[in-house]
Amino acid sequence: MARAERDAPGAAAAGTVRLGDLVVNRMGFGAMRVCGPDVWGPPADRAAAHRVLRRAVALGVNFIDTADSYGPEVDETLIAEALHPYPKGLVIGTKGGLVRPTRRAWDCDGRPEHLRRALEGSLARLKLERIDLYQFHAPDPNVPFAESLGALSELQRAGKIRHLGVSNVSVHELATARRIAPIVSVQNEYNVGDRGSDDVLAACERHGIAFLPWFPLGAGQCLRRASLKRVAKRRGATPAQVALAWLLARSPVMLPIPGTGSIAHLEENVRAAALRLAPEEMAELQR
Numbered sequence: 001m002a003r004a005e006r007d008a009p010g011a012a013a014a015g016t017v018r019l020g021d022l023v024v025n026r027m028g029f030g031a032m033r034v035c036g037p038d039v040w041g042p043p044a045d046r047a048a049a050h051r052v053l054r055r056a057v058a059l060g061v062n063f064i065d066t067a068d069s070y071g072p073e074v075d076e077t078l079i080a081e082a083l084h085p086y087p088k089g090l091v092i093g094t095k096g097g098l099v100r101p102t103r104r105a106w107d108c109d110g111r112p113e114h115l116r117r118a119l120e121g122s123l124a125r126l127k128l129e130r131i132d133l134y135q136f137h138a139p140d141p142n143v144p145f146a147e148s149l150g151a152l153s154e155l156q157r158a159g160k161i162r163h164l165g166v167s168n169v170s171v172h173e174l175a176t177a178r179r180i181a182p183i184v185s186v187q188n189e190y191n192v193g194d195r196g197s198d199d200v201l202a203a204c205e206r207h208g209i210a211f212l213p214w215f216p217l218g219a220g221q222c223l224r225r226a227s228l229k230r231v232a233k234r235r236g237a238t239p240a241q242v243a244l245a246w247l248l249a250r251s252p253v254m255l256p257i258p259g260t261g262s263i264a265h266l267e268e269n270v271r272a273a274a275l276r277l278a279p280e281e282m283a284e285l286q287r
Contacts, residue, residue, distance in 0.1 A: 010060030014273035017210050017255050020163040020184040027273040028063035029056040030259030032070040040103040050082035055263050059270045065257045067095035076125035084127045093133035094122045110140030112151030135165035153181040171203050187212040192246045193222030204253050216256045227285050244272035
């Protein structure tokens with residue numbers, strides 16, 4: 001029996017969520033970790049990075065998250081190298097609005113002229129004529145938020161973006177964005193140990209907007225929680241699987257995008273799609 005068949009149902013076990021007129025499995029893949037250390041430069045083993053990306057798709061992942069700042073400009077290239085021509089139904093979401101002048105820097109740049117250049121670069125690297133989901137990576141304190149979103153809305157009307165999303169936003173900023181253009185996704189930091197975006201998640205639920213939690217495992221920090229370890233031990237699962245299962249159970253609009261450069265960790269994460277937590281376990285984890 002083929003390996004992919006042994007792992008069935010894979011990511012599809014999490015159910016689906018809508019991104020506008022697109023439907024994807026609710027267990028996605030965040031591709032930033034296939035870059036080099038600190039999300040900087042190419043991976044030491046390019047072929048291994050390609051294998052991780054292909055394995056994600058084989059496991060039923062049909063939503064991959066990336067950004068032009070990952071590498072920078074490395075992650076999108078790796079995705080195209082590994083997966084283009086893309087299989088039917090695969091949705092790639094990328095982001096623009098952050099720049100990386102150095103390894104440690106993540107600087108905002110929401111100027112319309114930068115966003116136009118960023119989008120063109122992403123289209124070229126991903127070998128696409130239109131981005132299925134393009135997200136504004138972060139509000140720029142030096143540029144009016146509406147000005148940045150207005151530029152992306154113009155690019156959407158020009159046919160270069162299918163759907164728009166926003167990232168690292170407040171409820172107010174989400175409302176502002178929705179007045180400018182239809183918004184199908186929000187990507188904010190969120191995990192069992194950091195629920196600071198509960199209000200944004202609630203707004204997404206009200207409006208049928210997908211919520212993509214970045215750092216869904218809290219960069220590993222939330223995995224040290226005693227409650228996670230207890231539930232994982234009882235269920236014969238790993239703390240990471242329980243943390244991802246908690247996210248899936250937390251909201252029907254949740255679309256976790258755990259990332260890794262390891263096939264073993266990828267397979268572990270995807271198996272969480274089939275883990276169902278009981279109400280009392282959810283309560284225990286949320287205390």
